[in-house]
């Protein structure tokens with residue numbers, strides 16, 4: 001490696017949406033950028049449906065993806081709120097486009113040079129001095145650059161090294177997630193659910209559901225999937241059972257869908273049939289993929305540590321009610337790319353403004369997630385809090401506020417549905 005390439009090279013750790021967005025923008029601006037991703041090969045979808053909120057398409061286009069919203073997802077013109085017995089409690093026009101993580105990942109990966117994407121490379125730690133930063137990999141190799149960007153997600157190794165005190169906080173509820181093929185749904189359930197974003201309610205629980213592109217990104221009728229999220233209270237002590245497979249292995253950082261214990265799945269199916277609106281219970285029954293995620297709040301007090309910058313979910317993770325993780329992630333990447341270009345190599349100065357802006361956005365987003373998740377968080381608390389949360393739960397308001405456009409400090413105004 002020559003001294004000059006080390007002086008301009010930018011190392012990005014994590015090759016998901018944050019890393020790829022930033023990598024693409026910087027590559028197009030002429031920087032010597034390299035992305036290092038722990039997972040070998042192409043990454044598979046995690047079953048996460050994505051609401052295309054304002055900022056998302058701009059982020060993708062800024063990264064070089066030549067696509068419009070309608071090319072990337074399923075357009076839904078309206079929203080409904082469904083009660084426990086399957087009745088429609090409210091309905092509003094609320095146009096939005098829904099897509100999948102995999103659709104966005106594939107689009108970003110397709111426009112990033114293969115030779116600059118290094119898969120199967122895991123960063124163990126970083127070292128830096130006044131003039132350079134070094135990534136040290138688990139395979140014993142290392143690489144130097146002028147700047148290192150940690151886009152390594154919620155369990156970021158780089159953040160853990162620099163700020164070990166920053167830990168995700170579990171607010172006592174999980175989300176069960178299901179993906180069902182469009183053709184697996186009965187005609188009646190399809191008619192109620194498929195062309196509208198649904199928010200649904202049951203005692204002590206609630207959730208959402210919406211159509212997303214099919215496994216091969218198809219958006220044609222008959223080829224799509226239904227994505228369902230079911231928020232359910234679980235005490236922290238109950239997580240160990242959910243995260244332990246039939247062979248007794250504990251998966252503290254997330255259990256693969258195929259490893260869920262039979263007893264856990266059976267209990268989930270029985271509970272769905274007993275308490276969820278019938279259309280939603282049907283989705284759970286016919287789903288081809290079922291998994292769960294603990295809900296977590298993560299807030300970083302700093303994003304810039306000398307020549308290391310933290311972006312995306314590694315910096316802030318808000319609860320899925322806001323559905324703004326991807327626009328936040330692409331927004332972080334665009335803001336950082338802009339700062340790097342404007343700074344002309346003077347990293348301390350250019351990164352300060354970036355940090356001020358993106359800390360504000362991240363904090364506002366986490367706070368918004370806590371507000372939207374307050375009903376669920378109250379469920380395992382004192383009886384008085386539960387009653388107050390029940391009295392405050394207004395289906396129409398939940399329908400309009402969940403996954404809705406919101407100004408997190410970037411000048412984007414709440415636009416739809418009100």
Ligand SMILES: Cc1cc2nc3c(=O)[nH]c(=O)nc-3n(C[C@H](O)[C@H](O)[C@H](O)COP(=O)(O)OP(=O)(O)OC[C@H]3O[C@@H](n4cnc5c(N)ncnc54)[C@H](O)[C@@H]3O)c2cc1C
Nearest residue numbers: 014016017018038050051123152153312313323324325326
């Ligand atoms: C169920 C669910 C639903 C969601 N719904 C929405 C939604 O509707 N709208 C929305 O905008 N957002 C949504 N999100 C959030 C969105 O998926 C994330 O915000 C976004 O993917 C974050 O991207 P990221 O690149 O920062 O992190 P991640 O996607 O977590 O990527 C981090 C990457 O770093 C890699 N990595 C980790 N450690 C290392 C290491 N040491 N070395 C090298 N590589 C490493 C990982 O393998 C991974 O590929 C949802 C999330 C979930 C889980």
